[in-house]
Structure formats: structure tokens, C-alpha cells
Amino acid sequence: MKKVSSYSQAVNEWQWVIPQQFNMGVCICDAQDQSAIALIVPQKNRTQFEYTFGDLRKESNKLINLLLAYGVSQGDRVAILLPQKAETLIAHIACYRANFIAMPLAQLFGPDALEHRLTDSKASVVITDLAGCRKLDEVKQPLPNLKLILSLDGKNECTSNNIKDFYSEMSRARDIFEPVLTKSSDPALLIYTSGTTGNPKGALLPHRTMIGHIPGADFIFDFLPQPGDVMWTPADWAWIGALMDSAMPALYHGIPQVVNPPGRFDPEKAFDLMDNYGVRNAFIPPTALKVMRQVNEPRKNWNYNLRSMFSGGEALGTSLINWGREQLGVTINEAYGQTECNLIVGCCSSVMTPPDGSMGRAIPGHKLRILDDIGNSMPLGEIGNICVKSPDTVMFLKYWNNPEATKEKFITDSRGDQWLNTGDKARIDENGWLFFIGRADDVINSAGFRIGPAEVENSLLTHPAISMSGVVGVPDELRGELVKAFIVLKDNRMASDKLATEIQNHVKQRLSAHEFPRAIEFVDELPMTTTGKIQRRLLRNRNKH
Structure with a gap:
């Protein structure tokens, strides 16, 4: 999307161009300058290892030839159970270029979650590491369609007979392959999404979804690409938000991206990474931003220089956006979508100023x-x-x-x-x-008022004692439902009845007398999905016990 001066201009000038034949892997790899830097992998002592687009193409060629040798065919599902690593994107690129269907799986999934997805999809291959192999060992049901497990850590102590060492197998594979000429409507990506009832459903996305994401990504990153742009997200690439709103648009535009180091999210390390590796564009989920906000005056300790940032998955709230302007130096653009139809609403701070509480307008x-x-x-x-x-x-x-x-x-x-x-x-x-x-089942109906939990959570986060909050409706004989808040306090604050009353009055005064939480429970942590969303269903269930 070219840079424009207004939202209306962006809407009026946007036109879709969808070729009949289009391959997602070719456009994010083969079509790029093969000598340009694609990935920056942080190393110890603040150094880095770099992959060019040419490196990604050769490595993906090897992986394709390896999988073909093991009998993987076009349309077969290839599960990718890995953290952020170069090998993760190499696996994605290989799948798209060979017309396999990539199936990302979140690092936080346990054996039961893996069992359902692998069984339902009839996946032929799993590409994983030692942690993933251990989980696969715990899967109770047989996986008859699984031909191969490629482990970045070799077999180690895992018991499955079909585990092969990823690197030794790759070392024997040829690095030449001609990409499959796919239609833009051919399936490319299978992502399982959890609903409110029943087992997770696999959303099947076509190659053209790459084209479909571009106006949204360009918009929420204030007109990608710009000279000097460098992308980063701490989110798991198994989430469509991290994969298709950040990693893939960076490859599509030939922008270098920093691979997030392994381990638990650390806010100080996040600031250090943005400083040391010259991050200019970042997708940071709301939960991570709230943790980063607890770092006192970060600009005094790190010299980061962001150009654009977006967040999504949960509402940010005015206080967090204001903190972003003060301490990150950018206006955090909000965005909305879901796996089935992603990145359809958003903001672009260059040309838009949303009213308080809005997540944006329809993406052009x-x-x-x-x-x-x-x-x-x-x-x-x-x-x-x-x-x-x-x-x-x-x-x-x-x-x-x-x-x-x-x-x-x-x-x-x-x-x-x-x-x-x-x-x-x-x-x-x-x-x-x-x-x-909120979700249909998240909306609270109290004394005839329909109350959205996000609005109450945003108001709670403006209180100086609160780090995180989750709001649900709980049964109440008088009102039908009343608003209950589960609250995580900042490290220096202690829970008390006095503080609970103070918080209630704070929301009552700032939001509305009918929306303040009539019940408050202080907790150490909130149940979160693998994509950083509050699991309100679990909070409601907790209240029943």
C-alpha cells in the first residue's frame, strides 16, 4: 500500500489484484533479492547470525527434497511444532513452495491438544525439537498417518521409532527444487482455532491469504515498507497474528526481522533487544506490553528507536496507548481479526486518530x-x-x-x-x-444492561495498583449477572478489602455506576491462551467452584 494522506484516500485507491496462479512461498522467498538479509538471529554477547533470502531458499529446497524422499505428497499436512527459529520459517516456506499444507502448532500445547490436531488433520510429518518430541511421546492415541518426525535435537530419550535428526537428514538433501505452480485459491495453511464449545476447528487458508494480509499489515505498521525497517515480535509464530501480521509481511516486503530468543518473556530483555538489533517495527501483544509497562523509565536505560507498532488480541485501553507514546515513542495501532478472516480492522496513526476505546476502522x-x-x-x-x-x-x-x-x-x-x-x-x-x-459469550447482561468486559478491563488498568485484569459475568439472583474482576496487582501492592473498595470506586467514577465490578478477586495470574488472550471461560468456571 502506498503512503497516503488520509483514510478515505486509502479506501478509495485500494484495488485487489489477485492472479489466478500465485504461490505464497515464492513471493516471500524466491521473488526477493537473494543477497538481502531476511533473518537476524541474536547470539550470545549481543552478536547476531544472519540468513539471506538465498539461504532460506536453499534450505527450504533441502527440506522439500527430504520430505519428498519420505513420501510426502502435495496437499499433505506438515505440522510445525517449534518456537521462533530460522528453521520454523524455512519449514513454512518449504511447505508453500512444494504445495504441502503448513500446520503451525503452539509451543504451549500439551499432548491432548496435539493429539486432536494431529489426528483430525491426519498430518504426515511433525517438525519439532526435544520439547515437542517429549509431548508426542505422551500422546495416547496412535497417529497412523504420521510418517515422520524431524527433530532439531535428534531422537535423544524419546521413544517414537519414526524420529529422525533434522540436521543430519538435511545434510544429505539436494538444495535445488523448482517451486510448484499453485493457484491462488489452493490451500496453503491450516491453523486450528479454539471456539467456545467443542473441539478446536482447523481453518484452512489459501495461498491468496498472503495478498489479503498485505493492506492490513501495511496499514497498521504505518505504511510498510520504509527505509531502515526491521521487524520483531515476541509472539509465537503459531498464532496467525504473529505469523501473518508480522513474520510473513516482513518476508513479503524484503524487510529484515529479528528472531525472538527462546525463553520466558522478559521485559528488560525486550527493551535491550529493540535497542541492540535496531528494531523499527514491532508487534507486541497486550499482555507483553502490560508487563513492559512495569519497567520504570525504560528510555533512560535503552536507546531504542521504533517507527511503528501494533497490538491485538485484547483491547489496549487509553492508559496503555498513552504509555506507549511516552515511553516507546510511537502510537500503538490496534488491530482486529480472527483466524478465519484476519486483519480486517485497524488503525494507522499516520492518518487516523481513533476516539477513545475504538479498535479502528475497516482495513481498506x-x-x-x-x-x-x-x-x-x-x-x-x-x-x-x-x-x-x-x-x-x-x-x-x-x-x-x-x-x-x-x-x-x-x-x-x-x-x-x-x-x-x-x-x-x-x-x-x-x-x-x-x-x-467481546465474544458473544463474554458479554455480561446485568440488570438489563449489556456490558462488555474489555471496557471494564480497560478502566481497571488505569488504576495505579493493577497490572492485569480479567472481567466476567457471574450469576446473581437480583441482577441476573454481576460484574466480577479477577485482578493481578503490581509487585509493590498488597491485596486488601480497602484496596478492593478503592478499585470499585475508581471504575464507578471513571466508567459507569452500572459497570463497576461488584465482586473482586485478587489472583497471582490470569489464565491465558497461547496467543495471549484472557481465557474468560476458565475464570467463569473458577467462580463455580
Whole structure:
């Protein structure tokens, strides 16, 4: 997307160009300057190891030839159970270029989560490390379709007979391969997404989803690419937000990106990494930003120089955005999407100033409406479902082996137009600004008032004692539901009844008398998904016991 001077100009000038034949791996690897730096891998003593695009192409060629030798065929699913590493992106690039289907799996998944995804997808290969092999050893059910496990750490003590050492196998493979000429509509990526009921569903995404993500990525990073841009995210590349909003757009634009070091997220190390490796563009989830905010006056200790940043997954709130301007030197752009139809709402601080509480406007190229459950448009300001008109370039093809769920994902309006129903609740104002309310099952109905947990959580975070908060509705005989807040305090604050009352009054005064949390529980941590979202369902279940 070229740099423009206004949102309306971006919308009016955007046009989709979707070739019939398109390969995601070719556009992010083969089409780039082969001598340009693609990946920066931090090493000890603040040094770095670099991969060029030519390196990625040769290594992906080796992996393709290796997998073909083991009988992997076009359309087979290749599971990638790895942290951020060069090998992770090499595996993705190999899958796309060979017309395999890449299936990223989160590092936090346990054996039961892995078992469902590997069984349902009938994956042929798992590329992983020692930690992943140990989890696979604990999978109870046989995986008859699994032909090969490639481990970056070799077999070690793991018991599976089909584990092979990744590096020794790669050393014998040829580094020449001609990419498969795929259609833009051919499947490329399978990502399992958890719903509120039932097992996770596999969202199957086509090669064209790469094209579909570009206007959104360019927008939320204040017009990628710009001279000197260097990308980084601490988020797991198994999450569509980290993979398709950060890693892949960087490759697509030929921008170097820093591979996040292994280990638990450390806010001081994050500041140091941005300083030492010249990070200019960052995607940092809200949870990580809240932890970074606890570092006192970081600009006095590190000389980072960010150009753009976005965050998504949970609402940020005004206080966190203000902190970003003061301590990070950027306006943090919010963005919204889901695995089935990602990056469809966002902000671009270069040309937009959202009202407080808004997550942005429709990304150029996407048509959104707020509809009820049967396809009627909601009046301005009224809460309804965030819906995206179908077809859409970024939209998924279907749920894997689940035609019924695919059908249920769409609703038809009175004109016969189909809309993908995200299942998320929002309202829209007269200027097109969207205000996120929550998942359908997250919205609290208290004494006739519909209350969005995100708004209450944002208000709580403006209190100086609070580090994190999760808000849910709990049963109440008088009101139907009342608002309950689970609160993690900052390290220097102690829980007390006096503090709970102070927090309640704070929200009552800042937000609304009907939205303040009538119940407060102080906790050490909040249950989070692998993508950094609060698991409100677990908070509700906790309240039942």
C-alpha cells in the first residue's frame, strides 16, 4: 500500500489484484533479492547470525527434497511444532513452495491438544525439537498417518521409532527444487482455532491469504515498507497474528526481522533487544506490553528507536496507548481479526486518530457490517456481530473436515449477500469507528444492561495498583449477572478489602455506576491462551467452584 494522506484516500485507491496462479512461498522467498538479509538471529554477547533470502531458499529446497524422499505428497499436512527459529520459517516456506499444507502448532500445547490436531488433520510429518518430541511421546492415541518426525535435537530419550535428526537428514538433501505452480485459491495453511464449545476447528487458508494480509499489515505498521525497517515480535509464530501480521509481511516486503530468543518473556530483555538489533517495527501483544509497562523509565536505560507498532488480541485501553507514546515513542495501532478472516480492522496513526476505546476502522479492501444473528443491520451505536462480506481475499476456505461448522460461520442478509460472522460483538459509530465489546459469550447482561468486559478491563488498568485484569459475568439472583474482576496487582501492592473498595470506586467514577465490578478477586495470574488472550471461560468456571 502506498503512503497516503488520509483514510478515505486509502479506501478509495485500494484495488485487489489477485492472479489466478500465485504461490505464497515464492513471493516471500524466491521473488526477493537473494543477497538481502531476511533473518537476524541474536547470539550470545549481543552478536547476531544472519540468513539471506538465498539461504532460506536453499534450505527450504533441502527440506522439500527430504520430505519428498519420505513420501510426502502435495496437499499433505506438515505440522510445525517449534518456537521462533530460522528453521520454523524455512519449514513454512518449504511447505508453500512444494504445495504441502503448513500446520503451525503452539509451543504451549500439551499432548491432548496435539493429539486432536494431529489426528483430525491426519498430518504426515511433525517438525519439532526435544520439547515437542517429549509431548508426542505422551500422546495416547496412535497417529497412523504420521510418517515422520524431524527433530532439531535428534531422537535423544524419546521413544517414537519414526524420529529422525533434522540436521543430519538435511545434510544429505539436494538444495535445488523448482517451486510448484499453485493457484491462488489452493490451500496453503491450516491453523486450528479454539471456539467456545467443542473441539478446536482447523481453518484452512489459501495461498491468496498472503495478498489479503498485505493492506492490513501495511496499514497498521504505518505504511510498510520504509527505509531502515526491521521487524520483531515476541509472539509465537503459531498464532496467525504473529505469523501473518508480522513474520510473513516482513518476508513479503524484503524487510529484515529479528528472531525472538527462546525463553520466558522478559521485559528488560525486550527493551535491550529493540535497542541492540535496531528494531523499527514491532508487534507486541497486550499482555507483553502490560508487563513492559512495569519497567520504570525504560528510555533512560535503552536507546531504542521504533517507527511503528501494533497490538491485538485484547483491547489496549487509553492508559496503555498513552504509555506507549511516552515511553516507546510511537502510537500503538490496534488491530482486529480472527483466524478465519484476519486483519480486517485497524488503525494507522499516520492518518487516523481513533476516539477513545475504538479498535479502528475497516482495513481498506474489506467490507464490514454490524449485523444481528439473522443478517439484519444493527442501528448505529447498537451492539451486534462483526461481519465481513464474502468473498474476501483474506478469508479462509473452510473448516477442515467440518462442512457443518463452515456453513454455520456464514449468515445471509435480505439481499442474499453472504457475510462471515466472526462471533465477536461490537458497535459502530457514524464515522465507521468500531468499538469492540467481546465474544458473544463474554458479554455480561446485568440488570438489563449489556456490558462488555474489555471496557471494564480497560478502566481497571488505569488504576495505579493493577497490572492485569480479567472481567466476567457471574450469576446473581437480583441482577441476573454481576460484574466480577479477577485482578493481578503490581509487585509493590498488597491485596486488601480497602484496596478492593478503592478499585470499585475508581471504575464507578471513571466508567459507569452500572459497570463497576461488584465482586473482586485478587489472583497471582490470569489464565491465558497461547496467543495471549484472557481465557474468560476458565475464570467463569473458577467462580463455580
